[in-house]
Amino acid sequence: MSIFGKFAALSARYDRLKQSGADPFSVKFDDILSSVEGVVRGKKTLLFGTNNYLGLTFDEVAMEMSADAIRHHGTGTTGSRIANGSYKVHAELERELADFYRRKHCMVFSTGYQANLGMISTLVGKDDHLFLDADSHASIYDGSRLGHAPVVRFRHNNPDDLAKRLRRLADQPGDKLIVVEGIYSMLGDTAPLKEFVDVKREYGAYLMVDEAHSMGVLGRDGRGLAEREGVEDDVDFVVGTFSKSLASVGGFCVSSLEGFEILRLASRPYMFTASLPPSIMSSTISALKTLRREPERRTKLTANSRRFYNGLRGAGFNVGPECTPIVAVIIDNPDIAVAFWKRLLEEGMYLNLALPPATPNASAFLRSSVSAAHSDEHIDFAIALMTRIGREFGLLPNETNVCPFPVSAERLGATAATARALPTAVGAGAGMA
Known part of the structure; x- marks a missing residue:
């Protein structure tokens, strides 16, 4: 028996997927041309699955600052933060993030995944209790496994269920930490944060919000869901990542609690x-300063998200419950979803494919992440292409309107004829990197 035998069921599922001619987990980009365009299998492809919310991956100032840092400081630190791995620039970023979030303290981690892993596994111990939303990201669950606190799961986005579970443990000693997310990475729905704050206050718990997908996206200044909902003072810890709106890699946690x-x-x-x-x-x-200096990027992102979400919903697709930059088309039949994803890639559009058992109710998701760098033409092309393929697969009635933003007959004809020439999307992972 091979040591890999325990993965036999997973291997079988993966083999069946590859035999269908579609392998969404092994897409290779031959080249990246811009924040929203790449080359896949020699074909220009429009990118609708990269979490590049503000379109900063090719920002000229950020690239020059990065190149200059390599010239002056080399390619790596070769050490941890508590040894030789803390440079002046690490402290500078922590100060910038603390100032942005109006908090006293900030810790920067090497990935967003590690930020959740590090904070959750450390903040609560065996005599405490950890309360997790059932739809929490893998990094949150892994943080709970690394730690020693008993874990209590509550129903997704359900403050009443959280309150019930806290009530049962009200007389138990120890700290209680609640973890929720700003925007959930699969369906793009947001947490009912005001209601969670009310529960937190009633039971004297601590609250951590993972703003990985909402930083730079929500709130007047881009600080996320807590800012938009006006409850920042009631959130004890904000965790986030640099791999979405800040277009790099890494993670952080900010807080104003003494002793942090x-x-x-x-x-x-x-x-x-x-x-x-x-x-x-x-x-x-550099990207953080741009986020603060150019709120028009967030305005454009919001407009693009509405255009795409409303366009797909108007075409008749079953989309997620809320309009955010994460736009998921829900397809009951996973085999159709795989074929749909494959056709999109063949015709020049990349997005993410999420399959059971990682999705609820045995459904599959075609998951897009909209960028401020997408033009109206990019979005209308994507709506038209997805609508055409949706009709071909019998997911939409033929008479369904393409979208609430009408595309001329000439342009629709051109879209079908030039799909290979236009930029399209392939989706990077939804996880926090």
Whole structure:
């Protein structure tokens, strides 16, 4: 028996997927041309699955700052933050993030995944209790496994269920930490944060919000869902990532609680991981400043999200419950979803494919993430292409309107004829990197 035998069921499912001629987990980009265009199998492809919300991956200032940091500081630190891996630029980014979030403290981690891993596994111990939304990201669940606190799951976005579970443990000693997300990465729905705050207050718990997909997206200044809902003072910890709106890699946690700094010596994922290279720190600082300086990017992102979401919904697709930059088309038959995804890629559009058992109710999702860098033409092309393929697969009635933003007959004809020439989308992972 091979040591890999335990993965036999997974291997069988993957083999069946590959035999269908579609392998969404092994897409390779031959080239990346811009924030929204790439080349896949020699074909120009429009990118609708990269979480590049503000379109900053090719920002000239950020790229120059990153290159300059390499010239001055080399390619890496070769050490952890508590050894030789803390440079001036790491402290600068932590100050910038703390200032942005109006908090006293900030810790930067080497990935967003590690930020959740490090904070959750450290903040609560065996005598405490951890309360997780059932739809939490894998990094949150993995953080709970690394730690020693008993885990209580509550129904997704259900404050009443959370309150019921806290009530049962009201007399138990120890701290209680609630973890929710700003925007959930699969369906794009947001947490009912005001209601969660009310529950947190009633039971004297702590609250952490993972704003990975809502940083730079929600709120007047882009601080996320807590800012939009006006409850920032009631959120004890904000965790986030640089790999979405800030177009790099890494993660962070900000807080104003006294004693926070001891976590640098208590969090194993922070202590025992090599720190990010100065080039990443420098480009992230630049992107954060752009986020703050150019709110019009967020305005454009919001408009693009509405255009795409309303267009797909108007065409008759079953989309997620809320309009955010994450737009998911829900398809009951996973085999049709796989074939649909394959056709989109063949015709020049890349997005993400999510399949059971990672999705609820045995459904599959065609998951897009809209960018501020998408033009109206990009979005209308994507709506028209998805609508045409949806009709071919019998998911939509033929008489359904393409979208509430009418495309001329001439342009629709051109769209069908030039699909290979226009940019399209392939979807990067929805997870926090």
